[in-house]
Amino acid sequence: MELQDRPHQGAGAGPGPSGDPAVKLGGVDITFHLADGGRYQAVKGIDLKVHPGEFVSIVGPTGCGKSTLLNAAAGLLSPSAGSVGIFGKPLSGLNRRAGYLFQQDALMPWKTALDNVKVALEPMGVSNQEADQRAREWLGRVGLRTFVDRYPHMLSGGQRKRVSLAQMLIRNPEILLMDEPFGPLDAQTRQIMGNLLLDLWSRDRKALMFVTHDLEEAIALSDRVVVMSAGPAAGIVADYKVDLPRPRDIADIRLEKAFHEIHRDIWSSLRVEVQKAYAMGEGRELVGGDAS
């Protein structure tokens, strides 16, 4: 097992990096202007590359700005300093080549599962009939063939995530961004969703940035795990390669020895940050959420 214990080892970590990275953050600072007139620097000096075909997880203590980083890659917020490059081109405005899976429910509650997936094709100018057919195909692929006519409130949390997954993937984006997508789900559902995600991802291996606070989930899914320090002004403290063989079953892989070794290594650096975050959390109110 080869571990790269230093940050900024992004280049070369991906399977066969050819050309420009899918996402390249260079010296990114992000500062929020708070409602009370104050400022909060969420992240500072972030350098991160995600290559095409690479599954990169970002872990870190609560409030460290993991989601902020993802939002910068999505173009939902622009950095106060530094650059965001997408396939070698500087990003301005929204990242049109990326799909985003949110932690919270992002489905339109007034549309059925089918319409929620179909609507993703409308901006691409796909005809209604074709969109219908493709949306049904995708809902089948995420195991919701018989739920197409359900409204989001009639679906369970896991089923809603499946619809969101289909909604994102049907557009065939080159970069996938996921912000603790399985956070609100129960443990069993998370495992099922994790395997579903790996199954879908392994078909055409897009660049994937996956934010989670669950280290086991991160290791089980990813090629690389990036550890962030405690906020404010969080940075990347370590960047680990996960050399576990694919295809993986994320329930089984947790039992393997190699998994434990990697877990122990990453946890050694993550634990320090988590403890720092907790120490700061005492008497500090800015802990909840990732300041996004």
Next chain:
Amino acid sequence: MKRVKLLFLQILVMVAFLAIWHVATTTSLFGDVKTIQFFFSTPVAVLTRTFKQLTSADIYWHLGITLTETVLAFVIGSLAGILFGFAFARRELLSAVFDPYIKAANALPRVVLAPIFALWFGLGIWSKVALGFTLVFFIVFFNVYQGVREVSPTILANARMLGMNERQLFKHVYWPSALTWMFSSLHTSVGFALVGAVVGEYLGSSAGLGYKIHEAESVFDVTGVFSGMLILTIFVIAIDALVTLVEKRLLVWRPGQSATTTT
């Protein structure tokens, strides 16, 4: 079993009410029967009159007038409310500048406008439509404004990430969200449209339910007043039932509205 019991008790309340009314107005228990009947009529007289009215064509003409005014006030008021609600919600400056004036206009009891509207629009239906409009407009306006402002930021961000342009955002996100808020106030706004129509008729007109009641009042025909009120009540309940039906149809996607639907 429980439902039957409930229904029985509900009917019992009505029977008791009618019985007390009947006994109080047809016996000399509370004084002179003639005097009491002048003030309170009798349930039999009111029901007979109501039945007679409902079986004659005349009342439907008046109901038709009131219904027309209500529908016009509702439709025009809603359209204007939607238009302004959207414009204000999407333009920060506009809403900031007009905010105090809108609040002031909404604070004004609209009934005082009725004579002015009669002066401007005459005694026909349009002065009633105008009164109903001023009531409906603000309800719809505030709800649409709220609906557009309170679209979930996640849903909006998601829609943007799906590549939607402004027009598509409007169609798939803002519009349905605003409609939801508007429909949730459907009962209130339809009710207010009706209030505007009836009050307007009451204060000056030559047709409609409000006019019928006013006409009966002016000749101390208490039976006519009560019968008019009864017909008005039936009318409102019928319209409300219709609105509930429309609402159920339009808001199927809402939790609680159709949680039992399993398809």
